[in-house]
Amino acid sequence: MYSNPCDRNFxxxxxxxxxxxxxxNILGQKVFERKNDDGSNLSVTNHNKGVYxxxxxxxxxxxxxxxxxx
Numbered sequence: 001m002y003s004n005p006c007d008r009n010f011x012x013x014x015x016x017x018x019x020x021x022x023x024x025n026i027l028g029q030k031v032f033e034r035k036n037d038d039g040s041n042l043s044v045t046n047h048n049k050g051v052y053x054x055x056x057x058x059x060x061x062x063x064x065x066x067x068x069x070x
Contacts, residue, residue, distance in 0.1 A: 001054065005068035012040040012056060019058040023067070026051055044069055 001012050012021070021042065023032035031047060044052075044067075052067045 001056070001065050001067070004065075005070050006044070007070050008045045009041065009043050010067065012036075012042065017058055019056055021057075022055040023047070024053045024055070026053075 001010060003010055012019070018036065020035045021033070022030055023044070025031050031052070032044065034042070036042070047069055049069050052069065054065045054067045056063045056065070
């Protein structure tokens with residue numbers, strides 16, 4: 001996942017595999033969900049500045065990363 005911190009756009013390098021992504025705010029509320037089949041560039045233009053948790057799921061594996069939106 002890069003660029004982090006981001007200015008409204010970030011990318012996920014997942015070797016062109018399908019994956020799903022969920023973004024949670026610091027209170028644990030899901031604010032974004034998407035199944036990504038065609039690319040790894042994501043826009044978060046409608047989210048406020050702050051710290052978020054990003055959950056990336058590929059098949060049965062999950063990874064959680066911190067995302068900072070400037």
